[in-house]
Every structure is written in structure tokens, then in C-alpha cells.
């Protein structure tokens with residue numbers, strides 16, 4: 636499972652304040668902490684309070700790259716902000732987060748992904764919003780795969796995101812997202828990869844870690860390849876490693892024993 640650290644996002648008050656004050660230190664601390672916790676990528680999102688994300692994104696990329704080598708997941712609904720971020724990146728292949736299935740946006744983001752040799756996350760939503768069931772999510776995933784193929788974009792570099800929603804407002808979506816994760820693998824050979832914003836499921840809910848961990852285990856069993864998640868939740872990272880062992884994606888001995896701690900029966 637590829638873990639993308641979610642924490643450098645202006646949705647969080649401390650990050651919003653650091654951006655406002657042009658203070659690199661809190662953001663750099665989050666970059667180091669998430670990297671040490673095992674993040675393979677760091678999500679970078681200016682958040683909703685920033686007027687001009689295309690001006691802020693290069694600053695974020697620069698200060699993060701000063702302290703870690705971890706590749707970045709450039710997260711914005713504004714293509715100008717994505718491009719400004721990609722222009723600044725000097726480390727390994729980045730992820731573009733994210734396009735929707737809307738044709739004009741998809742073509743714009745695919746063009747950027749090709750030009751900057753980046754992975755691309757595509758959400759199974761369009762102008763009508765998020766579909767209510769797996770069949771409609773899959774129809775959008777198929778449209779995305781077809782257009783990626785037309786663009787000669789490697790489908791294995793494409794991550795389909797079926798959009799996890801908070802369980803307290805979209806309870807009926809949980810099982811539809813799991814079904815979508817399973818069926819996406821039948822759309823092409825090699826298939827696209829899959830990703831979700833895991834913490835979405837618990838937004839506004841009590842027992843967030845428990846909800847995140849339980850859904851992670853179910854999503855992994857449904858074929859999930861990557862998650863944007865709270866990597867500083869040690870129980871969550873332990874669940875990810877344990878899931879990999881139980882799904883025979885990782886050898887039982889070394890990583891599992893290390894992650895789970897001393898054996899207590």
C-alpha cells in the first residue's frame with residue numbers, strides 16, 4: 636500500500652496559519668514527521684482560504700524539498716496551481732491530485748501529466764457530482780481510462796479515486812466505493828491503480844482512527860493500492876502493514892513483527 640501523507644493541507648488550521656504568515660517551520664516539521672512515519676508521498680494542498688494557489692504552491696514545494704526527498708502529490712482543483720507546483724518539483728516523479736471525469740479538465744490534466752512525467756489521480760465524478768452507486772462510478776472510470784489511452788498515457792500511472800465520503804452523511808456510499816475498487820481492476824490490462832482519501836470517511840465523526848483503520852482493512856481487501864491518510868496515526872500504519880501481510884503482499888516475518896511490536900500472543 637502506497638501511503639500519501641495528508642497533513643500538508645490548508646484544511647488544517649496550523650497549515651493555513653503557516654501559509655498566511657509565510658512561516659516555513661511548521662510545514663517543514665510536518666514534512667519530516669510524515670516522512671519518518673513512512674509516507675511514500677506527501678500531499679500538498681494550499682487549502683480553501685488561499686486566493687491564489689498558483690502563487691503559494693511553488694513556495695510550499697520549495698520549503699518541503701529543502702528538508703525531505705519524499706516525492707510530492709500536488710493537490711489542487713486549479714490547473715495553474717498544479718503546473719506551478721510541477722515546475723518547481725526537483726525530486727522523484729510526482730502525483731497530480733486530481734482531475735475529474737469532465738472532458739476538458741481531464742484533457743488538461745493528462746497534458747500536464749505527460750509533459751511533466753507525473754502520475755495522475757482521477758476522481759469518478761463529473762459536473763453532476765459524485766455518483767450514488769458503483770456502476771455509475773465505474774462508467775466514469777471507464778471514460779477516464781479511454782481518454783488516458785487516447786492520450787497515450789500509461790494506464791498503470793493512473794490512479795482512479797472512487798471518492799470516499801463521510802460515513803455520517805454518506806453511509807450508503809461506503810460499500811459502493813469498495814465495489815468500485817474491485818471492479819476497476821477489470822477495466823484494462825494492465826489495470827489502473829486505485830486510491831482514496833481515507834480520512835474523508837471519518838470527517839466530523841467520533842472514533843476517527845477506528846473508522847479509518849476499519850475502512851482501510853476493507854478497502855485493502857478490495858484491491859486498494861494507495862491511500863491519502865494520517866500517517867502519523869501509528870495504529871493506522873500498523874493496520875496497513877498487517878493488511879499487506881494478510882493479503883500476502885509482504886513477507887510475514889520482518890516487516891510485520893517490526894510494525895506490530897513485541898509478540899504478546
Ligand code: THG
Nearest residue numbers: 641644646647648733756796831832834835838863
Ligand atoms: N481524494 C483525493 N485527494 C484528496 C481527498 C480525496 N485530498 C484531500 C482529502 N480528500 C484528503 N485529505 C484530508 C485532509 C484532512 C482531512 C481529511 C482528508 C480532515 N481534516 C480535518 C477536518 O476536516 O476535520 C481538519 C481539522 C483540523 O484538525 O484542523 O479530516 O478524497 N484524491
